Amino acid sequence: MRDLIPYLKLYRRHWFGLTLGMLLGLATLLAAMSLLTLSGWFLAASAVAGLSIARETFNYMLPAAGVRGFSIARTAGRWGERVISHNATFKLLADLRIFFFRKLTPLIPGRQTNLRDADLLNRLVADVDAMDHVYLRLISPLVIGVIALLAISGFLAWFDPTLGLVLGCILLTLMFTLPVIFYKLGQKHGETLTLAKAGFRIRLLDWIQGQAELLLFNAEPDYREQTLNEQKSLLLAQRRMAGLTGMASAMLMLATGWTLVLMLWLAADGVGGTTPDPMIALAAFATMASFELMMPVAGAFQYLGQTLTSARRLNEIIHAEPDTPFDPNGHQANVKGDIRVESIHFTYHGSEKSVLNQVSFTMTAGEKLALLGRTGCGKSTLLQLLTRNWDPQQGQILLDNVPLAQWQEASLRNAISVVSQRVDIFNGTVRENLLLAKPEANDEELAQTLTQVGLQKLLEGNGLDTWLGDGGRQISGGERRRLGIARALLHDAPVMLLDEPTEGLDRRTEQQILSLLFEHMAEKTVVFITHRLVGLEQMDQVCLMDEGAIIERGNHASLMAQQGRYSELWQRI
Structure with missing residues (x-):
């Protein structure tokens, strides 16, 4: 149960709505039992009165009004409680998703989140x-059940202490x-059902999203078969849980009957020491009504x-420590752009x-x-x-x-614009994707930036x-690549x-984008990774990397004069 503590703390934010819901649920249950x-x-009582002289004096109106009143109260209470x-x-789950996402964000990238996208999605949706x-x-049925148990037992005990005590003991025993x-x-x-849901979601998304590659390599039938096997495991787990639900209902019906x-x-000899009368029916129907409070209790546990x-799966993320923790009170300043890398x-x-x-x-x-070098030499790292x-x-x-470790995260992120490979x-x-880079930008600025990167076609139609x-x-x-460049232009940080x-x-678009970037980067500090030997003459430094180390460094002219690896690369093209 300790796994639930982080989530129970979130209940304090919505205590009023949750408490009011329980009160309405209790009122609805009491109205149903009273009805x-x-x-x-x-x-x-009406049947007995109709067979005797009491039919002339029996008050039919007041009980009939009570039946109508309890019926209306039960309907209204059920609607209000729902x-x-x-x-x-729903508000609680929304807060929980935000809470989970805030815990997840600092972990990416990190070894704790070396999970499939579908698994993270399953935790964010199904586990939450x-x-x-x-x-x-759990909480609501137990609280309502205990209070209603005391109420129905006390009601019967007011007429006959023995009946009230017996019914209370039976209900209390069943409840615990x-x-x-x-x-x-x-x-x-x-546990099997939760893991089966996660496994099925992962396998299904792999199968759907990888259709093109799976068909290309003739692996689609195998993946479809694996997806169907995961589905069978999920259905089996659901069938077993449904069987337990049926068993719980059967046991409650058996307990109700006995x-x-x-x-x-x-009560056969009379209720409260009186002769047998309609109060026997009151005790019998009160007993049947009391088991209505037991229905959700068995299913709760x-x-x-x-x-x-699900809580343990969420806690794996929530309690994980990020590989690169940031100090919220870390260094903040307007960045000039000086960078020093020391023997890393x-x-x-x-x-x-x-x-x-x-x-x-x-x-x-x-x-x-x-930065130049073959794939895997450490440039992107x-x-x-x-x-x-x-x-x-x-x-x-x-x-x-x-040192980067001393910077506050928001200040560091604001100082750097990144155009990554992905x-x-x-x-x-389009607007929502661009506003990620500059939330305060207006539509005119967004449209101008799209035009600069050659995406004016996206402004047609819905714009x-x-x-x-x-x-x-x-x-x-x-177009995705150029949209990423548009984000970097909008962010306009001193380091790129x-x-x-x-x-x-293509070559033509590449020249246009490079010209735009060099114009935008004129006063900025820039680290530029490329495989293609374009634009290097405009660089102050060129570093050639191999096996995780810088093997040649200088500007374009000096490296060409050295007649080394860099010069060989240029001679090949």
């Missing part, structure tokens, strides 16, 4: 949804034994195993091979540096270290003579309201890190 009890007594409790629960069981199926029994029975199945027989036997498994050494977690080894260089504000997605195991990186496009409009689709499915790879910004673009 059935009063109806049973009224029918029996509206209030579900509204509070499972947390509503804590209130709707059935949940334990069904928690033990459902614990393993609940308790009713016992109560009728005790049946799904507790599923809820606890970096190895990825779980790997024995160094990615970067004793890399050092210095850049003054406004200086331009190009160096950019990850410059943005402090990772920290080097040895050495340090300083921005304006302040441009993430969110399932939204900035054009829907880009999941991952930018509505646009080409080159460009990782293959023109990859996938």
Whole structure:
């Protein structure tokens, strides 16, 4: 149960709505039990009165009004309880998703989040949804059940203490034994059900999103078969949980029947020491009505195993420590753009091979540096270290003579614009994707930036309201690349890190984009990664990397004069 503590703390924000929902739920339950009890007594009393002289004096109006009143109260209370409790629960789940996402963001990238996208999505959606069981199926039914149990037992005890005490003891015993029994029975199945949901979602998304590649390599039938196997596991787990639900209902019906027989036997000689009369029907119907409060109690603990498994999966993220923690009170300043890399050494977690080894260089504000080298030599990793997605195991990186580890995160992020190899496009409009870089930008500025990067076609039709689709499915790879460059232009930070910004673009578009970038970067500090030997003459420094180290460094002219590896590259083209 300790796994639920972080989520129970969030309940304090919505205590009023949750408490009001429980009160309305209690009022609805009491109205339902009162309706059935009063109806049973009224029918029996009316029948007896109709067979005797009491039919002339029996008050038919008051009990009939009570039946109508309780019926209306039950209907209105059920509607109000659903509206209030579900509204509070949905707000609680929204807060929980925000809470989870805020805990997740600092962990990326990091070894704790080395998870599939589908698994993270499952935790954010399905596992968070499972947390509503804590209130709707655990806390609320137990609190309402205990109060209603005392109320119905006290009501019967007012007429006959023996009947009230017997019914109270039976209900109390069931309330504390059935949940334990069904928690033990459902614990393993609940865990299996949660993991089966996660496995099925992961496999299904892999199958759907990878259709083109799977068909190309003739692997689609195997993936479809694996997806169907995951589906079978999920259906089996759901069938077992449904079986437990049916068993709980059967046990409650059996307990209701035997308790009713016992109560009728005790009341057969009269209720409260009187001769047998319609009060026997009142005791019988009150007994049947009292078991209505038991229905949600058994199911509450049946799904507790599923809820606890979801909580543990969420806690794996929530309690994880980021690999690069930031001090919220860290250094803040207007950045000039001086960068100093001092003998950094970096190895990825779980790997024995160094990615970067004793890399050092210095850049003054406004200086331009190009990084060259074959794939896997550590260029992109160096950019990850410059943005402090990772920290080097040895050495340090300083921005304006302040180590990156001492900077406040927001200040560091505002100081750096990044165009990475992978441009993430969110399932939204063009405007929404651009405002991520500059939230205060107006439509005119956004349109101008799109025109600068050659995306004026996106302004046709719906314009900035054009829907880009999941991952930018509505646009080409080159357009996604240029949309990432547009974000960097809008962010307008003093330091720019460009990782293959023109990859996938044709020669003409590449020249246009490079001209735009060099114009925009005139006064900025720039680190430029490229495989293509273009624009290097305008760089203040060119560093050629191999095996995680800088093997040649200088400007274009000096490196050409050295007749080394850099010169060989130019002679090949």
